[in-house]
Amino acid sequence: DVKVTQSSRYLVKRTGEKVFLECVQDMDHENMFWYRQDPGLGLRLIYFSYDVKMKEKGDIPEGYSVSREKKERFSLILESASTNQTSMYLCASSVPGANVLTFGAGSRLTVL
Amino acid sequence: QQQVKQSPQSLIVQKGGISIINCAYENTAFDYFPWYQQFPGKGPALLIAIRPDVSEKKEGRFTISFNKSAKQFSLHIMDSQPGDSATYFCAAIKKGAQKLVFGQGTRLTINP
Incomplete structure (x- = not known):
C-alpha cells in the first residue's frame, strides 16, 4: 500500500523553538x-x-523553510516557532501532470 | 487571494437526505476540478473529479455538477449516510500547473 508518512502526529513546542516536520x-x-x-x-x-533540492514558495511561506535532499523526503522547518503557527500540517506528493495528490495523515503542531 | 470559494462551512443532513456543497471559481484557466474527502485523523483523499467539457459526473452516490458559464461546481451526495460524515474540499488546477487551489472546506455531519 503506497503512502505518505508524516513521522510526528502530534507535537507541542514552545515559542522560539526550531521545529522540524x-x-x-x-x-x-x-x-x-x-x-x-x-x-x-x-x-x-x-x-x-518538484525535484530534489528544488523548491518553490506557495501562498504562505513566511516563517517557514523546506529541505529536500532526497526524492522521497521533504522536510518543513519552522526556524522560530510562533503561536500563530499552531495548526495541522499536511504533506502530499504527486506525479507531475497527474493532478492527484496523495496526502499524509497530518502533523498537529501546538506552539505554546 | 482565495481563488476558489466554498460554501457552506458546515452542513448537517439527516440520513437518507441529499448533501450539497457548492464552489465558485474566478480563474477561467482552471481545467480540472477535484473533490477531496477527509475523515477525522486522516489526510484528504481524492473522491471524484470533473473537467469543464462535461456538465455532470456521477460515481455511485456522489455527483459533481458543473456550470462553466457561472463558474460554479457542486458536489451532491445522494442518500447520505453517517459514514459520509467528513470534511470535503473542492479544488481547481490550471492545465500544465502542478499546484491545486483548494476551497475553504465543508464539515459535513450526517445524523442517523
Whole structure:
C-alpha cells in the first residue's frame, strides 16, 4: 500500500523553538507539498518541491523553510516557532501532470 | 487571494437526505476540478473529479455538477449516510500547473 508518512502526529513546542516536520513518500513521486489546514481557511500551500533540492514558495511561506535532499523526503522547518503557527500540517506528493495528490495523515503542531 | 470559494462551512443532513456543497471559481484557466474527502485523523483523499467539457459526473452516490458559464461546481451526495460524515474540499488546477487551489472546506455531519 503506497503512502505518505508524516513521522510526528502530534507535537507541542514552545515559542522560539526550531521545529522540524518530516515527510516520506514511497511512491517515487517527483512533486511534494506542504500544506497548512486551519478551520474556515481550507488547505493553504506553504512550499512545493518538484525535484530534489528544488523548491518553490506557495501562498504562505513566511516563517517557514523546506529541505529536500532526497526524492522521497521533504522536510518543513519552522526556524522560530510562533503561536500563530499552531495548526495541522499536511504533506502530499504527486506525479507531475497527474493532478492527484496523495496526502499524509497530518502533523498537529501546538506552539505554546 | 482565495481563488476558489466554498460554501457552506458546515452542513448537517439527516440520513437518507441529499448533501450539497457548492464552489465558485474566478480563474477561467482552471481545467480540472477535484473533490477531496477527509475523515477525522486522516489526510484528504481524492473522491471524484470533473473537467469543464462535461456538465455532470456521477460515481455511485456522489455527483459533481458543473456550470462553466457561472463558474460554479457542486458536489451532491445522494442518500447520505453517517459514514459520509467528513470534511470535503473542492479544488481547481490550471492545465500544465502542478499546484491545486483548494476551497475553504465543508464539515459535513450526517445524523442517523
